[in-house]
Amino acid sequence: MRLILERSDAGLDLTPGEIADHLSISPASVSGILDRLHAGGLITFSPNEKDRRSKLVIPVDRSVDIEHIDPLTARIRDMSAGLSSDDVRLIAEFIEGIADAVDGECR
Incomplete structure (x- = not known):
């Protein structure tokens, strides 16, 4: 939605x-x-x-209350609210690295 x-x-x-x-x-x-x-x-x-x-x-x-339809995204947003832009960048790079590793293993 x-x-x-x-x-x-x-x-x-x-x-x-x-x-x-x-x-x-x-x-x-x-x-x-x-x-x-x-x-x-x-x-x-x-x-x-x-x-x-x-x-x-x-x-x-x-x-429609999107937070009700998509509570996981709302929870993630709440968890990340206090992160700095540097923290967010570092976490994103880490998650992208994990995704690349998983994709590499699944090929």
Whole structure:
């Protein structure tokens, strides 16, 4: 939901395929997620004028509490609130190094 709101706020279109690419999950998984968001009244769909084979995902309920939908991100944000920019840079470099090492082992 966060991605949907952020893209909408930026005035950018968003398709289910773009969501799948962004989250690195299958289109079928995205379809299930979007079905639940639609059933909950949080999103709707509109035709994609640029590509008639797809549709655009549009947020409906702007009052949604993102912290409730995405509590992990809220918790991480709270944990990192007191870090300096140098601390954040160092932690990011460390995590990127770990991700590179894991990717190297998985190839």
